[in-house]
Structure formats: structure tokens, C-alpha cells
Amino acid sequence: xxxxxxxxxREALVLVFLAICSKAVNSRPFWWPSDTADSSGYCLSxxxxxxxxxxxxxxxxxxxxxxxxxxxxxxxQYQRDLNLIVDSICSYVxxxxxxxxGFDAWILDVDDTCQPLLLQREACEPFDxxxxxxxxxxxxxxxxxxxxxxxxxxxxAGFKVFLVTGRDEETLGxxxxxxxESQGFLGYQRLILRSGAYKGVSAITYKSEIRKQLVEEGYRxxxxxxDQWSDVQGDYAGNRTxxxxxxxxxxx
Numbered sequence: 724x725x726x727x728x729x730x731x732x733r734e735a736l737v738l739v740f741l742a743i744c745s746k747a748v749n750s751r752p753f754w755w756p757s758d759t760a761d762s763s764g765y766c767l768s769x770x771x772x773x774x775x776x777x778x779x780x781x782x783x784x785x786x787x788x789x790x791x792x793x794x795x796x797x798x799x800q801y802q803r804d805l806n807l808i809v810d811s812i813c814s815y816v817x818x819x820x821x822x823x824x825g826f827d828a829w830i831l832d833v834d835d836t837c838q839p840l841l842l843q844r845e846a847c848e849p850f851d852x853x854x855x856x857x858x859x860x861x862x863x864x865x866x867x868x869x870x871x872x873x874x875x876x877x878x879x880a881g882f883k884v885f886l887v888t889g890r891d892e893e894t895l896g897x898x899x900x901x902x903x904e905s906q907g908f909l910g911y912q913r914l915i916l917r918s919g920a921y922k923g924v925s926a927i928t929y930k931s932e933i934r935k936q937l938v939e940e941g942y943r944x945x946x947x948x949x950d951q952w953s954d955v956q957g958d959y960a961g962n963r964t965x966x967x968x969x970x971x972x973x974x975x
Contacts, residue, residue: 832949931957
């Protein structure tokens, strides 16, 4: 009887072991979401990968992440991230010793750096150039407060601030100038828009060439701020580059 009992016990343990192994093979670990595509964890990972430039050339926010990105933009986290980054930039600005020759420069992008385009778009819509142009011509875009704070600090410190944008010079030049000035962007050295010579050229190539020209004029680029990786990559990027968050669209 003792042998029979032990045999049944061994059989039971074997069945339990096989059940555990089967579950381990056919299921994810306990910490893995049951449906990655629909989980908020996936969307958080996607946004992190986008900001780290590990995902490139994406056209739209994944459909399942639309609400996640909308909440990020409107519920306060975007503003907290932006505030932290600008505070870090301001701390760096305080460490720079300017010369007295007037050639200490700083570069700022315009759209979604100085002025907010992000909140004018739906998360899952691809970028619409015609819609953007119509919106920009209205000249009613407000300033991003934290970036305006940085801009004023740079001007007061004595930096020559260059606003470098991919906006078309011929069609949007005057509207952009008036809009920037109406929102308090006063005292910058130069607003540089995309001329016909750079039509069809990638943002990285265009902005690299503009920075090259500034360096050839004798300017020292201490800082470069933009919401796209194409704003801060390429040649003559500057002594320090700072990427602002933008999980809404990608410009190569």
C-alpha cells in the first residue's frame, strides 16, 4: 500500500510539473502585457523610442496610441517635460562665458520649438503641408511660454539668436515675422526661412548648410534647440544640442 501511495504521489507531481512547463512555454511572463498592441505600456515604449530616435521615418502615431499621445500632450506631462528641458538649457546658458566680439550664437527652430503647432493637429493624421500653410498664413500661433522664457534669457545674456525654420520664405516669410513679433520674440539676430535654393532638400541638409554659413561668417554656435532630430543633427550642430519632445510627427 505504501508503494502504491508513493507511486500515485509521483504521478501527481509529474502532472503538476508538466502543467507548469506547458504554461511557461505557452504564455508570457507575468509582467508582460497580455496584448502588447493595445496596452498603454506599448504606447509609452513607442513614445520613448521615438524621442530617442530609435524609430525613424514614421508617418503617424499608431492608431492604438492616439489617446495615449493626446493625454501626454494635454494632461500636463508634455509641459512638465518641456519645463525640465528648458530649465536644463538655462543652466547650461549660465555656464557660457561670452566674448565681446558679438559672435556668440544660438539657434532655435520655430514650429513646435518657439510656437506650438502640435496642439493644432490630430495625433493619427499625417502631416498636411497645405493645411499647415493655410494655418501659418493666419499668423495667430501663440508662443510656447518656456521657450519664450529661454529666448529672452538668451537675448538678455548677449547671444545672437538665429531662428532657423523650414517654412517657405516666399509664401510664409512676412506672416512668420509678424506672428513672432506679436508673441514677444523680439531682438533676435535673424530669421532664416527656406529659400527656393533649398526646395526639396531634406531638413538635415538644409539646416546643416545654414549653420555652415553662420560658422563661415564667424559665429560660434553655443546651442541648438529643436523638436525634430533633423533640427539638431548634421554638420555644425553646435556645442550643445537640445531636443524638445514631439511624439506627433517626424521630419527627416
